[in-house]
Amino acid sequence: MYKNLSGRPGVALAAVAVAQFMVALDMAVVNVALPAIRADLGFAPLELAWVVHIYALTFGGFLLLGGKACDLFGRRRLFAAGLVVFGIASMAGGFAQAPWQLVAARAVQGMAAAAVAPAALATLTTTFTEGPARMRALGVWSAVNAAGGAMGVLVGGLLTEYANWRWVMLINIPIVAIALAAxxxxxxxxxxxxxxxxxxxxxxxxxxxxxxxLVIGVVRTDHYGWTSGVTIATLTASVVVLACFLAVEARVATPLVRLGLFRSRWVTGANLFVFLAAAGQFSAFYLVSLYMQQVLGMSAGATGAAFLPFSLTVIIGTVVATRVGARRSPRTALIGGGLLTAAGIGWFALISPDGSFVTDVLGPSLVGGFGLGLCLAPVAAAATMGVAGPEAGMASGVFNSARQLGGSVGVAALATIAASRSRAHVDPAGLNDGYALALGIAALVFGTAALVAAVVLPAARRDSTAAPKAPLHEELSPARP
Known part of the structure; x- marks a missing residue:
């Protein structure tokens, strides 16, 4: 077990914010650069998607291991090592001369991110005590997390259009340097x-x-379909392996994930919420970006810039959530924010092939962004409510895994639904119908997350969750400079 000795909470928060921004940025930054990457490196059409998929695959696959490694080997050590590896992989990707080199670099980026993300969140939960201090820190973490995801489209579009696609990888190097210094x-x-x-x-x-x-099964449904033998076999194998994992975790002395952690309604409810919320949020991001480019005819740079209002309202919502909810139960903010976000995504479902950014995108972005901002810090606080310091990395790994898997499943499922609806009509009107249907379902998914918050989460704070082996007050006390 590791215990914090000393530190500077403000600088630690800056390190977490910079690192989390980078991890979130790289989920989307390469998306709009794919055509340029294909032309330069000579990717085959079916291979190109792996530039995106391999990051999600290794990131999601190694998150639980990364979370437990934080608790075993030390959060700062894993934090720094993950950043160094991420920077090296980014440099290798920026100088790639063949498709396999870029895919390999993105795979290593994902593995490094699986160390950085839980180490960053665990750093916050062991540096700041539960209550206003932790809620403010989680508010910063949440804002940069959301901003990084939204800014990925903008940054990728601008760098590809005005510089070179290689900069979508090389931009990480100065970010890593700043985070390491912090x-x-x-x-x-x-x-x-x-x-x-x-x-x-x-x-x-x-x-x-x-x-x-599980991740590879869902992300490949764009080629094989949900009912194909390949998809069914892959997902069945995933279920069998994960069932074996649960059986092992119930018996080993030092499990990767202590199953007793889920006896806490806070931990269970927060992870269910974030899985569903990520499925709705990520798929809405994906579908709206396609609508703006393929139906409204906006360029990559303009599409990225169109996400700025959303990012700003997420930050505003986060500020409100941290100030109003600092001394209150996260449950209220998650119910209200979840319903507001669902309403915003539902508004997106009213898109029109004859619409515009102002009439079809701006209003829903403002409503949905503010609602999402109300959710981000409270759900992270709920997922770590009462978790003792020795299990902070474990809880953070589970939380990040739920978010990553929710996003992967949501995008794959709703993209398939949109494609199925518009397959017979590839004109803007047909594409619009597919996107509108999928966005309506995304709204229902996010609404279900709000229902989970109302039903599963406790009505009041509860500070006893996990293993009784370590005193909670000792493990969650703030580090002293």
Whole structure:
């Protein structure tokens, strides 16, 4: 078990914010650069999607392992190592001369992100005590997380249009340098109080393979379809492997994920919420960006810029959530924010082939962005409510895994629905019908997340969740400079 010795909370928060922004940015930054990448490196059409898919695959597949590694080997150590590897992989991708080199670099980026993301969130939960301090820190984390995802489209579009596609990879290098400097200056050192225990190697393999099969099964439905033998076999294999993983975790002394963690309604409810919310949010991002480019005829740069109002209202919503909800239960904000976001995505479903950015995109962006901002910090607070310091990395890994998997499943499922609806009509009107149907379903998915918050989450704060082995007040006390 590791315990924070000293640190500078403000600088640590800056390190987390910069790192999380980069991880979120790289989920989308290459999307609009794909045509330029294909032309330059000579990708085959069916291979090109792996530039995007491989990052999601390795990121999602290694998150649980990354979360547990934080608890075993130290959050600062894993944080810094993940950043270094991410920077090296970004440089390798920026100088890639063949398709396999870029795909390999993106795979390593995903694995590094699987170390950085849980280490960043665990750093916050062990640096700031539950209550107003942690809620403010999570508000910053949430804002940069959402901004990074939205800004990825903008940054990717601008760099591709006015510089070169290689800069969508190389832009990470100065970001890594800034984050590493902040980690060295502000993140508390980790001291091992006693034997940390062994890494659950079998559980790590089963979790990585099971989640990897799940992600690869859903992201390849654009080629094989949900009812194809390939998809069914892949998803069935995933279920079997994950069932084996749960059986192992119930028996080992130091599990990768302690199943007792889910006895907490906070942990269970927050992870269900974020899975559904990510499915609705990520798919809405994807569908609206396609609508603007393929129906409204907007350029890549203009499409990226169109997400700025959404990003700004997410930040405003986050500020409101952290100030109003700092001393209140996250449940209220998640119900209200979830319903408001569902309303915004539902408004998107009214898109028209004869519409415009002002009439069909701006209004829903403002409503949905504000609602999403109300959710982000509270759901992260709920997912770590009462979790003791020795399990902060574990809880963070589970939370990030739920978010990543929700996004992957949501985009794959709703993109398939949109394509099925518009397959017979590839004109703007036909595409519009497909996107509108899928956006309506995305709104229902986010509305279901709000229902989960209302039904599963406790009505009042509860501070007892996890293993009784470590005193909660000791593990969650803020680091002293």
């Amino acid at each position: 980690v060295a200056a502000g993140v508390a050192a980790d001291r091992r109080d006693h034997a940390a225990g062994r890494l659950d190697a079998l559980g790590a393999v089963l979790a990585t393979v099971g989640i990897g099969l």
